[in-house]
Amino acid sequence: MIWNEAKECMSRDELSSLQGARLVKLVDYVYHNVEFYRKKMQAVGLEPGDIKNIEDIVKLPFTTKDDLRDNYPFGLFAVPQSQIVRVHASSGTTGKATVVGYTRRDIEIWAECVARCFAMTGVTKNDIIQIAYGYGLFTGGLGAHYGAEKVGAMVVPMSTGNSKKLTTMMVDFGATAIACTPSYLLHLAEVLESENKIKDIKLKYAICGAEPWTEKMHKDIEERLHVSAHDIYGLSEVMGPGVACDCKFHTGLHVCEDHFYPEILNSATLTTQIPGETGELVFTTLTKEALPLIRYRTKDLTSIDYSTCQCGRTSARISRFKGRVDDMLIIRGVNVFPSQVEAALVDVEEVSPHYMIIVDRVNNLDTLEVQVEINPQYFTDEIRGIEALTKKISHVLNQALGLNPKVKIVEPQTLVRSEGKAVHVIDKRKLY
Amino acid sequence: MVAKQLSVFIENRQGRLGEVLNVLKTNGVNILSLSLADTTEYGLLRLIVNNPELGKTKLAEEGFSTMLTSVLVLKINHEAGSLQGLLKTLSDNNINVEYMYGLSIDGEEASVVLKASDLVKAEEILLKTGVKTLSSDDILSL
Numbered sequence: 001m002i003w004n005e006a007k008e009c010m011s012r013d014e015l016s017s018l019q020g021a022r023l024v025k026l027v028d029y030v031y032h033n034v035e036f037y038r039k040k041m042q043a044v045g046l047e048p049g050d051i052k053n054i055e056d057i058v059k060l061p062f063t064t065k066d067d068l069r070d071n072y073p074f075g076l077f078a079v080p081q082s083q084i085v086r087v088h089a090s091s092g093t094t095g096k097a098t099v100v101g102y103t104r105r106d107i108e109i110w111a112e113c114v115a116r117c118f119a120m121t122g123v124t125k126n127d128i129i130q131i132a133y134g135y136g137l138f139t140g141g142l143g144a145h146y147g148a149e150k151v152g153a154m155v156v157p158m159s160t161g162n163s164k165k166l167t168t169m170m171v172d173f174g175a176t177a178i179a180c181t182p183s184y185l186l187h188l189a190e191v192l193e194s195e196n197k198i199k200d201i202k203l204k205y206a207i208c209g210a211e212p213w214t215e216k217m218h219k220d221i222e223e224r225l226h227v228s229a230h231d232i233y234g235l236s237e238v239m240g241p242g243v244a245c246d247c248k249f250h251t252g253l254h255v256c257e258d259h260f261y262p263e264i265l266n267s268a269t270l271t272t273q274i275p276g277e278t279g280e281l282v283f284t285t286l287t288k289e290a291l292p293l294i295r296y297r298t299k300d301l302t303s304i305d306y307s308t309c310q311c312g313r314t315s316a317r318i319s320r321f322k323g324r325v326d327d328m329l330i331i332r333g334v335n336v337f338p339s340q341v342e343a344a345l346v347d348v349e350e351v352s353p354h355y356m357i358i359v360d361r362v363n364n365l366d367t368l369e370v371q372v373e374i375n376p377q378y379f380t381d382e383i384r385g386i387e388a389l390t391k392k393i394s395h396v397l398n399q400a401l402g403l404n405p406k407v408k409i410v411e412p413q414t415l416v417r418s419e420g421k422a423v424h425v426i427d428k429r430k431l432y
Numbered sequence: 433m434v435a436k437q438l439s440v441f442i443e444n445r446q447g448r449l450g451e452v453l454n455v456l457k458t459n460g461v462n463i464l465s466l467s468l469a470d471t472t473e474y475g476l477l478r479l480i481v482n483n484p485e486l487g488k489t490k491l492a493e494e495g496f497s498t499m500l501t502s503v504l505v506l507k508i509n510h511e512a513g514s515l516q517g518l519l520k521t522l523s524d525n526n527i528n529v530e531y532m533y534g535l536s537i538d539g540e541e542a543s544v545v546l547k548a549s550d551l552v553k554a555e556e557i558l559l560k561t562g563v564k565t566l567s568s569d570d571i572l573s574l
Binding site (some may be wrong): 374376379380381382383386387408409410411412413414 | 476478
């Protein structure tokens, strides 16, 4: 079903003028409420009046994750703190979190967008949905939760971490939908298969996101769990899950375009790519109050299709993701930058600054191994000494990443040395 | 008399132990005793050799993590209970044995290599009880 036909199926012309009107208002709003944007616009000689329609968006400067970091924690908020009703946070590139804020209206619009996505997958008020994204600072859990409640489904807020309880409730409650990361869902499929419970489940819809996944994983999920699997996309800076989702025709993810204006740019020249060509996805939030973003560079690579979908929606569709512009990894739904590992290891004097990150997927769960070398002067010939060091490094990395890596100490001089652009990551998952 | 043990960190990779031994062979470093402590990820090779300094230098040149550790090499009677008695003495004096392995058996006597939490104190106490400790030179003549 189409949750908001008026918005999701409006003609492209009408949509453009709505986006234009919202952009004009947004630019005026950020110019007068966020010093960062005002200065950036002034630096290039732009005034709010220079932006008259949606095409003028290309005149505006970009915003990056570094800008969010530099203005940590609340520097880019456009409203006084009294107007903020919630914050979420995700990993930053160098240790400091990226903090995002929401007004009450932002939360309502977020729920609306997620509701559109869930409705697009087939979920209705008659469904029982298990939300198995993490609840907390991560946007996944609460974001999906509010959207599912908005649809009117019966929401089971599972969060993450207890597969046994989840599968038991899935069977006992007769859950018909689940929202979680695709790799976790494949793990659950394995648990259900091993307990011979596939025949007992009533799942119809799987709404998976927070990490890239392959066509093969999509097929695997659908065949093993007998569900219709959908890809939901979002990023906390822009809002959270619900920025885009694919309908039952699976021909790309419909963007909630009346709220988030997508551009696909050539990442070298930063000029607009023609539809169908791969480039970096850039979002401008058209209606956000607390943390409006102008031309935010997501670093995700995709292409866009503006043709009307068979489902009747006119909203643009972005393709399955084709990679990243930067070296960010998504491990169990958590964003990890190699620079975070590097920054954390600098504080451990017992190890050299050389490291290697090895990401793999074992039994459908992501594994993260960090290999380090011991500084010769700290070498000990006692196993408990090495184990204590391993534990210490593991703790430091866990604090920095929010993930529990396996730390492996390797012989000196075995890790690749920087020669120009050093390779610090081996990702064996082949997700793109 | 404290002796020097040569310790080497080895990743659990095929052929790594052989490479260590090869370096020692090439440089004429003779092994008198060894112990290999292993975990799933790595192993610690502890060696009593005729020339620990040379072994350390050459292995370090080849990129191995090595170190010289002070250990006690003790001569004890080769009979039931003598090791137990020795350990009891240490334990009564609050000294922990961190690791230990055999070095040689020679007629009535046996030698063990021992690393303790407080090596100086351990030696002092053991000497009082009549246990002989061996120097690096003594070891060479075993």
